[in-house]
Amino acid sequence: MKDLAHSSLRSGLLAGLVAATLAMPGAAAAASTDPAPLPAAGDGWRLGVAEVPAPHAAGAKVRTTARIEVLAGQLGQGGAPLQAVAAAQAAQQLADGALDAWVGVWPDEDASPEGVRATRLAWSAAPMAIMRTDTDIHAWSDLSGRTVCLSADGRVSGELSARFGAIEQIYASAADALLALRVGQCDAAVQDEDFMKQLLTFPEWRKFSAQLAPYRTQALTRLMRDDLSAPRKAAVRQATSAERVRELARQQARDIAFEVYLDQTVPDCH
Structure with missing residues (x-):
């Protein structure tokens, strides 16, 4: 964060992010505190997701x-530990008892x-x-013909080029893709x-x-085994409840915005 004292842009970014952080529930005690882990049943329930980040x-x-x-x-x-399970294999893994639940983009939300x-x-x-x-x-x-910044763990790689003729630029993370947008390396970012x-x-x-508002709808779906014990069902539901997701979303956006701020060593492109 060199030249912090002389950069009004970066100072403004920090001030705004800290202010937003302190305005969040529970953040007054510690601005960097993550949402508290939820109580789990027994030795923890087994969740599958399409992709698991590298350590x-x-x-x-x-x-x-x-x-x-x-x-x-x-x-x-x-x-x-999270288990990497593609959507096509999720139902079978659940039926076999290898997973207790799976969360991701399910191809047919109406079919259980x-x-x-x-x-x-x-x-x-x-x-x-x-x-x-x-x-x-x-x-x-x-x-068409314009550059779009995407993260490697996003959900639309290949789709924007095939559907709209966009030039996709893939970055290692959401923070890297958004930083590229801020400094003028691409025309848009999609998440x-x-x-x-x-x-x-x-x-x-x-x-x-x-x-640009979404050109199609797509929601996350939770698959959960019917034969789970009551405590495990409760733990799964609590971890993926609407209230919990909103809490995580606020934390996620704040953390990624701060990561962008920390790496932004040049002014926004004008």
Whole structure:
């Protein structure tokens, strides 16, 4: 954070992020406190998600995942590791007893496999784009030939180029993709709708509040075995409740915004 004292931009970013942090429930005691882990049943319930982040390497930058279901699992399982299970294999893994629950984009929200209950969660994973407010992009079709920043753990890699002719630039994390947008390396950034809405509540993102509403709907779905014990069912439901997801969403947006701030060593592109 060199030249912090001389950079009004970065000082403003920090002040706004700290103010937003302190305004959050429970943050007055410690601005960097994460949501408390939930009580788990027994030795922890087993959650599957489509992708599991690689372990944090010593010396590497800390990066918050773009996937809210990963955060829910990491904080709510009582130490049980997340398991990487593609959507196509999720139902079978649950039926075999290898998983207690799975959360992700389920291809058919109305179809529940035998012995498994499918529940739509309070999280829109539909693709939403944000851009500088002075952009000339006003429709998804305007992305043809334009650069779009995506994170490696996002959900639309390949889709924007195939559907709209966009030039996709994939970055290691959501923070890296959003930083690239801020410094002018791409014309737009795309992430889950509900994440983007949380991010845009920060005043530092007003200059990047031009947006494209999702061109399709997509929500997260929780699959849970019907034969789970009552305590485990309660733990799964609590970890993925609407209230819990909202709490995690606020924390996720704040953390990623702060990661962008810490890495932004040049002014926004003008």
